[in-house]
Amino acid sequence: MTNIALDAETIESPSLRREDGAGQTSLHGELLAALRDYIVEGNLADGARVPERLLCNRFGISRTPLREALKVLAAEGLIELLPNRGARVRALSADDLRELFDVMGGLEALAGRLACERISDEDIAEIEQIHHEMYRFYLRRDMHGYFQCNQDIHRMIVAAAGNATLSATYNSIAGRIRRVRYSANLDKERDRWGEAMREHEAILDALRRRAGSELSDIMFLHLRNKRKAAQHQSAAQTGDESSST
Amino acid sequence: MTNIALDAETIESPSLRREDGAGQTSLHGELLAALRDYIVEGNLADGARVPERLLCNRFGISRTPLREALKVLAAEGLIELLPNRGARVRALSADDLRELFDVMGGLEALAGRLACERISDEDIAEIEQIHHEMYRFYLRRDMHGYFQCNQDIHRMIVAAAGNATLSATYNSIAGRIRRVRYSANLDKERDRWGEAMREHEAILDALRRRAGSELSDIMFLHLRNKRKAAQHQSAAQTGDESSST
DNA sequence: CGGCGATGTTTTGCATTCATTTTTGTCTTT
DNA sequence: AAAGACAAAAATGAATGCAAAACATCGCCG
Structure with missing residues (x-):
């Protein structure tokens, strides 16, 4: 009776692990997360139509729950x-990216401000630790490690804001941005790298002093600069590669 | 063949006007908006279960599109x-409200900052006009008119930010907050009223000077104060009404 | 008399079906 | 040969059907 038998062995059920152990994972929620990842990870090209039938087979479900998930992703x-x-x-x-980066900047600015109100010395110490780790990656020119630490720091600041609504909103925006590939040749932007490190120093400094308003500014500008770098790179990719001004 | 004949004349189809004139309104979108309004406007009590069957009759549709809309509203x-x-x-x-107000404050802070970057003198003049109108309402102690102008100003600043993603996010958060009833006896908070007026003066001043960072701070604090007022009032309502300290 | 389990009803979640619409492929016409 | 028209095929959007889970009612036992 299952629709699995449609195309014989088409089914791999790539995700949709039904871990019922702790959290009640209500197929809908699982599917939603799986499908979101599937799209965010770039399995479908920009502007491509979302193949319902195919995905139904892929996830081993019927069209109804799939379509429910699609409506949610559309709302997102x-x-x-x-x-x-x-x-x-x-x-x-390009305009969407501008908007998303700015909103992300606004949310991080808010996160910084709120974090200053309630972060503990221990949490700051933890962030400082990651920061130093990140600095070591920077000195070693280890892009991957640096990037990881960078993201961790931003995540920790958002978490330190102690606002679940903010976290959810932030994650939604971040997920949408994540779809674009900053093809790893950020090496070209060496200057930006150093600048970003200095900005992170300033972030930590403001956080230590619990200077909420100031940190808010720094966070926004930090994201603004990130945006500029991304835009610059994006332009360099789509346009001619050689003209580095 | 319509399912309208279910319970004879139960159908009033309260919303769901099918205006096909300009925009393609794809039942789903219509239903989503209608259902959102239905809930935001308080037709269902807090914590009440959402009666699928009833709403299907109410809107004259089957369970499938209704459930799709429910998933979206849940995601929201x-x-x-x-x-x-x-x-x-x-x-x-109370914690949800704290979170929502703070996020709203962060979004308005962002809106103010962005607005300073791109708002035209004409738009500022328009806002000033509403501001003066609001001031007249304030002098006349006309709560309703004041509130209307107030909302208009905030909406115009968000619009002036020129960021559709921000607007959408803002509207979503604002919609969630709108569910709570600030039962119109804000009169009790006369002091707050004057304070709010002064804050709005400061907002306009910063906007005129295109002082983005400054306006950002003011907007956040403005919302923070609004939050405090709402919390104070909420406490007064749930608790004893007489102790106005 | 109160707590507990069985049974029937309702509700939920998903699969399936059905009516339209869109898309594709072919054929005709100029 | 290109453009348009028509028809077959597929996909979409919504309704309905069905199994399982929750809920309610009632009888049973302590």
Whole structure:
């Protein structure tokens, strides 16, 4: 009776692990997360239509729960629904990226401000530790490690804000941005790298002093600079590669 | 063949106007908006279960599109889905309100900052006009008119930020907050009223000077004070009414 | 008399079905 | 040969059907 028998052995059920141990994971929630990852990880090209039938087989479910998940993803802004023409992966225009980065900057600015109000010395110490680790990666020119630490720090600041609504909103925006590939050649932006390190120093300094308003500014500008770097690189990719001004 | 004939004349189709004129309104979108309004406007009590069958009749649709809309509203945070136990209207705890107000403050702070970067003199003049109108309402102690202008100003600043993603996020958060009833006896908070007016003066001043960072601070603190007022009042309502300290 | 378990009803979640719409492929016409 | 028209095929959007879970009612036993 299952729809699994449709195309014989088409089914790999790539995700959808039904771990019922701790959290009640209500197929819908699982599927939603799986499908979101599937799209965020770039398994579908920009603007491509979302193949319902295929995904149904892929995840071993019928169209109803899949379509429910699609509506949610559309509300999140990850895909768009064209009436009678199905769902498309939403391609991010340069303007969309500008918007997303700025909103992300606003949310991080808020996170910094709130974090100053309630962060403990221990949490600051923990962030400092990651920061030093990140610095070592920076000295070693280890992009991957640096990037990891960088993300951890930002995540920790958002967490330190103690605001679940903020975290959820932040994650949603971050997920949408994550779709774009900052093809790892950030090496070209060596200057930016050093600048980013200095900004992180300033972030830590403001955090230590619990200077909320100040940290808020720094966080926003930090993201603004990140945005500029991303835009610059994006332009360099789509345009000619040689003209580095 | 319509399912309208279910319970004879039960159908009033309270919303769901199918205006096909300009925008393609894809039943799903219509239903989503209608259902959101239905809940935001308080037609269902806090924590009440969302009656699928009833709403299907109410809107003249089957369970499938309704359930799709419910998933989206759950993702938005307006309702919560309990596995195998349907949807409940999400009751906002004091902590939820704190979070929502702070996020709203962060978003308005961002809106102010961005608005300073790109707002035109004409738009500022327009805001000033509303501001003066609001001031007249304030002098006349006309709560309703004041409140209307107030909201208009905040909306205009968000719009002036020129960031659709920000607007969407802002509207989502604002919608969730709107569920709580600031039962119109804000009169009790006369002091706060004057304070709010002064804050709005400062907002306009910063906006005129395009002092983004400064405006950002003011906006956040403005919302923070609003939050305090709301919390204070909420406490007064749930607790004893007489102790106005 | 109160707590507990069985049984029938309702509700939920998902699969399936059905009516439209869109898309594709072919054929005709100029 | 290109453009348009038509028809077949597929996909979409919504309704309905069905198994399982929750809920309620009632009888049973302590």
